[in-house]
Amino acid sequence: MQIPFPEGVIALDHGSGDISFVSHAHSDHLNGVKAKERLIASEETIALGNLPGKNETPKGVKMLDAGHILGSRQLCVEADGKKIIYTGDMRTRPSMLFKGAEVEECDKLIIESTYGDPQYKFPDCEEVYSKIGKWVNANSQSNLLIGGYALGKSQELIKILNSFGVAPVVDRNIERFNSVYEKFGVKLDRAVVGTPEAEEAMGRPFVGIVEMKRAKRYFAHRLSEAFNRKTLVAVATGWALNYRFDTDAAFVLSDHADFEDLLGYVRGTNAKEIEFVHGDGTHLQSRLAMLA
Ligand SMILES: [Zn+2]
Structure with missing residues (x-):
């Protein structure tokens, strides 16, 4: 997907354009952008x-x-008297680390609708x-492992654990x-595997944050x-809502907007034209249409 701007086209989360907008650093949004010199x-x-x-920052672009995660942004382009906003992954609710997504009125909205289902x-x-x-x-006498995506979720988990006075061991x-x-x-208080601090922490029951693939009972x-x-082992992911994981506990912790959040966001933009990507946006x- 691309957006025209006075100097050419802006590629949205990929490399084929005159300049690439990169909404955030999750790998599925980095296709081809490592080869680009010009980035937004x-x-x-x-x-x-x-x-x-x-x-x-080209003229008319902000x-x-x-x-969603550290540095995640939406793109706003104003050209020919029309304002277009593109949003990749986002979270509208505030979390322990970030404020919720900003909402601005626009003429056209391009939005990811992966979670656009009630x-x-x-x-x-x-x-x-x-x-x-x-x-x-409740499990202070056991080692506890919590699985989360390495970028975004793990840092939120560290911050959550810090708020309970726990400095986890991390991969x-x-x-x-x-x-x-x-x-x-x-600021993230943690001990990294392989350091003397982590060795010391692991001498008694500890909390560890691991990648999702390791968050399994056999591990x-x-x-x-x-x-x-x-x-004991747990996972922290939005997918815990519908999937069973091979763990002792599962926490529905998502860094995405859910259906109602998306709906509130879309209505807040007052966009007359909406284009959905990653999902057809039917729901x-x-x-x-019902609310209009
Ligand atoms: Zn993401």
Whole structure:
């Protein structure tokens, strides 16, 4: 997908255009952008995605917060008297780390509608945070592993655990992103696997944050044997709403807007023209028509 602007076309989350807008640094939004010199992207996204390109702000173009992960943005382009907004992944509700996505009125909205189905109804963050806290407290004699995506979810998990006075042990591949979060002012109290701090923390029951692929009972079982201490495992993902995971607990923690959030967002933009990407937007369209 592309948006025209006075100097040519802006590619939306891919590399085929005169300049590429990169909404955020999740890998499914980085196709072809590593080869681009000209980018419209936050400094945080450039750092998290290890992008060689440089950020430019062409005339009539600005970015708005998307509330999804560090540096996530929406694109707003004004040309020929028409205002177009594009949003990739976003979260409208505030979280422990970010404010919710900014909402601006526009003529045309291009929006990802992966979660544009009424079956997606996420609980309040606070409720989920407190469930995680209760699980950690109730199992203080066991090692606890929580699986989350390395970029975004893991940092939110660290922050949640910090709020309960816990500094988790984290995998090295998660640490790469933690250090960028810290560079941009997000303080994260954690110990990295392989360091003396982590060794010390693992001498008693500890909380670890691991990648999703490791958040499985067999991995917890192996740790139970290695540490001679019971190890429980959980996941933190929006998918816990509809999928069963091979874990002892599952927390519905999403960094996306759910159906009602998307609906509220779309209505807030007052856009006359709406284009849906990643999903056909059928449910959103019919609900919007009902509300019109
Ligand atoms: Zn994303």
